[in-house]
Amino acid sequence: MSTLDLIDVTKTYSIVTAIEPLSLKIGDGELVCLLGPSGSGKSTLLRIIGGFETPTAGKVLIDGVDVAFDPPEKRPTAMVFQSHALWQHMSVFENIAFGLKLRGFSKADIRRKVEAGLSLVGLQDYANRRPSQLSGGQRQRVAIARCVVLEPKILLMDEPFASLDQHLRDRLREEVRQIQKTLGITTVFVTHGQDEALSVADRIVVMSMGRIEQVGTPGEIYATPATPFVAGFIGDMNMVPVTVSNGFVDIGGISLPAPLPEGPATLAVRPEDIVLGKADTAAAANIIRIVNYGSFIKVTASLNGLQWKVQAPKTASIAEGATLSLSVVRYQIFRDDRVVFRSDDA
Numbered sequence: 001m002s003t004l005d006l007i008d009v010t011k012t013y014s015i016v017t018a019i020e021p022l023s024l025k026i027g028d029g030e031l032v033c034l035l036g037p038s039g040s041g042k043s044t045l046l047r048i049i050g051g052f053e054t055p056t057a058g059k060v061l062i063d064g065v066d067v068a069f070d071p072p073e074k075r076p077t078a079m080v081f082q083s084h085a086l087w088q089h090m091s092v093f094e095n096i097a098f099g100l101k102l103r104g105f106s107k108a109d110i111r112r113k114v115e116a117g118l119s120l121v122g123l124q125d126y127a128n129r130r131p132s133q134l135s136g137g138q139r140q141r142v143a144i145a146r147c148v149v150l151e152p153k154i155l156l157m158d159e160p161f162a163s164l165d166q167h168l169r170d171r172l173r174e175e176v177r178q179i180q181k182t183l184g185i186t187t188v189f190v191t192h193g194q195d196e197a198l199s200v201a202d203r204i205v206v207m208s209m210g211r212i213e214q215v216g217t218p219g220e221i222y223a224t225p226a227t228p229f230v231a232g233f234i235g236d237m238n239m240v241p242v243t244v245s246n247g248f249v250d251i252g253g254i255s256l257p258a259p260l261p262e263g264p265a266t267l268a269v270r271p272e273d274i275v276l277g278k279a280d281t282a283a284a285a286n287i288i289r290i291v292n293y294g295s296f297i298k299v300t301a302s303l304n305g306l307q308w309k310v311q312a313p314k315t316a317s318i319a320e321g322a323t324l325s326l327s328v329v330r331y332q333i334f335r336d337d338r339v340v341f342r343s344d345d346a
């Protein structure tokens with residue numbers, strides 16, 4: 001069992017509050033992504049978990065033991081950094097063996113563990129190479145092996161693939177996911193890439209300005225964003241200011257049920273939750289632009305002066321300049337920074 005329990009963790013740097021008081025529980029074997037824009041506090045939180053920063057207040061419990069003020073080497077954690085930080089004068093084998101030597105393992109044990117680590121990341125044939133003789137992806141695999149051979153209770157990864165190209169990044173994150181599941185190792189992974197978080201995480205922690213906005217599975221975060229920030233940050237979203245009147249909001253001739261008190265609100269609609277050309281009764285929209293993404297198309301449609309992003313199947317017969325009916329099949333409404341209505345719940 002390796003659980004992580006953050007309780008009321010706070011971090012301030014003189015006048016900057018990097019982390020507002022926050023609490024978070026991470027279960028045994030979970031892979032959790034900290035996701036948020038630059039400056040949202042993800043790295044600071046990860047560094048607090050790893051012992052590279054101390055919290056201003058709060059507890060960092062690993063299996064129930066508070067390690068908040070222990071140095072990194074005294075914690076059952078290991079961190080993969082953005083830049084691989086390998087020792088250039090050592091071979092791949094020596095790089096991976098280094099931490100094991102410090103921990104006093106016998107030569108035979110070190111050899112066995114390093115070989116297992118190399119095979120886990122598919123680098124059995126690279127043991128004698130220097131880091132300079134490896135590709136960026138291979139170096140990052142060495143960095144991962146160097147961490148996992150230490151058998152930490154918690155594996156920490158700070159944007160581990162940020163310096164790699166998209167293709168390699170996709171491949172490595174699948175590999176990491178497999179390694180993580182094979183070893184069953186509790187993992188906290190920092191990224192500012194929503195695709196990365198959505199594809200790799202068991203749960204995502206969305207952060208903004210040092211606060212947790214929402215915690216949930218990728219499906220939950222995408223389908224039911226709890227705040228306008230999450231709605232706008234994860235995936236594409238049409239966010240439109242509306243006024244609730246007599247239980248409805250009106251968008252250019254389309255009335256959508258909104259059983260809420262009267263007043264201003266924000267309507268949020270995913271591009272794939274808008275259908276063009278479907279209902280005769282729906283309002284007419286002008287098709288301004290179509291961008292082909294191969295398996296689907298993205299359409300910009302204008303309805304009474306408001307522009308809508310619409311995602312449609314590649315087979316849809318839609319042309320720029322056409323006038324089509326526009327209907328909204330799923331939506332939610334935010335007010336005062338929180339969700340107050342979801343059409344799915346109606």
Ligand SMILES: Nc1ncnc2c1ncn2[C@@H]1O[C@H](COP(=O)(O)OP(=O)(O)OP(=O)(O)O)[C@@H](O)[C@H]1O
Pocket residue numbers: 013016017018036037038039040041042043044045192
């Ligand atoms: N050593 C420091 N001294 C002062 N302020 C700091 C320090 N480290 C971080 N901060 C501030 O704390 C806030 C959170 O920074 P942090 O690096 O955790 O964000 P982040 O979400 O990881 O961003 P990025 O994706 O750019 O790495 C920022 O406002 C940052 O400027």
